Amino acid sequence: MTLRILVVGAGIAGLAAARGLRVAGFRPDVVESLPASMSPGAGIYLPGNASRALRLLGLDVPLRPLGDLIFRQVFLDTRGRELFEMDVAALWAGVGESRALSRADLQQVLLTGVGGEVRYETEVRDVQIVEGAAKVEFSTGAIAEYDLVVGADGRRSTIRDRIGLGGPATPTGQIVYRSVVSGGPPLTDWTAVLGRRAQFVAMPMGGRKIYCYADETAPETPNPADPRARLQEIFGSFGGPIPAILERIEKVSVARTDEVVLPTWSRGPVVLVGDAAHATAPTLAQGAAMSFEDGWVLGQELRQSQADIPGALRAYEERRRPRCAQVRDRTRERDRTRDVPPTLRDPMLRRRGLQIFTDHYKELVAPV
């Protein structure tokens, strides 16, 4: 039986789902509302379980030459003194490499995985379930029927809304500042400088570039008009590599983060993957890994029981939900420590930081 499958969204989750489905023997259509020329900016950190999932999807080889491998995560106090360090190579030994790279490069790898077959500038406006099938209305005016629709349309998912799986995403109150710096200070480790309700993370991402990710908890504050000045204001007095990085920062992008928690991820022949189903704040850098794993598991479950789509979707959710809930819970735990004053938090992190932070990833070392 040839299933008519539509993947909505060609971000990380959509391309991973399309790849997972192709590996399982299906040929999904993929649509994306944005034009093909919109390449994602910034960098991305992929911990070991992301590499493992890309290997399952058969995409580890094109990834290998890209970005920089990360062997250690170093955590510093605001004066640049070490709190603790994590041996990430040991943490993910036997699972996969941890890597920082440009999002545009990752997108290219994922695109090759679907043979570049994406219909750009094609937005899904509506989806309805009619006699067990999904009737989809596109921005082009076309209407088509599918046996399965995969909503990979992000935190503000239209599919989630139309199909009644859940309302808007919940803001976490974090403002994130991202930048890529060329020719900054020499940096070999993923390095975080922890302030109160604010942190600055920098990591090498290949090509002598540094990917910077800084955030502050500011639920009531509007986004700053001058993000570069705001970074200087919050982090200007920080130690470690921060002063040398701030000196070279040029373009800064600003984003807000959200959380999505749903009672169920599918209805009839429509299912959600990636941020549309389970977005969290990116504190653990697990969004891409969870999306890759979603794509792999969805493809495998459908392959095993393709005559019974709702059954396959239930099996997909049963396998994925506990893991994504772990990521959400650990993310919340980690983010709660942001409110603790550094005078209390830092001595605790010096003593127990390694154990606590290692524990946050332990469950994810287990196979998908």
Ligand SMILES: Cc1cc2nc3c(=O)[nH]c(=O)nc-3n(C[C@H](O)[C@H](O)[C@H](O)COP(=O)(O)OP(=O)(O)OC[C@H]3O[C@@H](n4cnc5c(N)ncnc54)[C@H](O)[C@@H]3O)c2cc1C
């Ligand atoms: C600031 C920040 C930093 C992060 N850093 C990391 C990190 O270092 N490591 C990590 O693993 N994760 C990180 N994440 C999380 C990670 O980026 C996401 O979890 C991951 O990209 C999965 O997103 P997605 O594909 O589900 O959604 P999106 O990236 O939002 O993609 C959805 C796609 O669907 C398209 N679309 C939307 N609606 C429609 C429609 N109706 N019709 C057609 N197309 C549509 C959109 O244009 C978009 O291309 C970060 C997130 C943020 C916000």
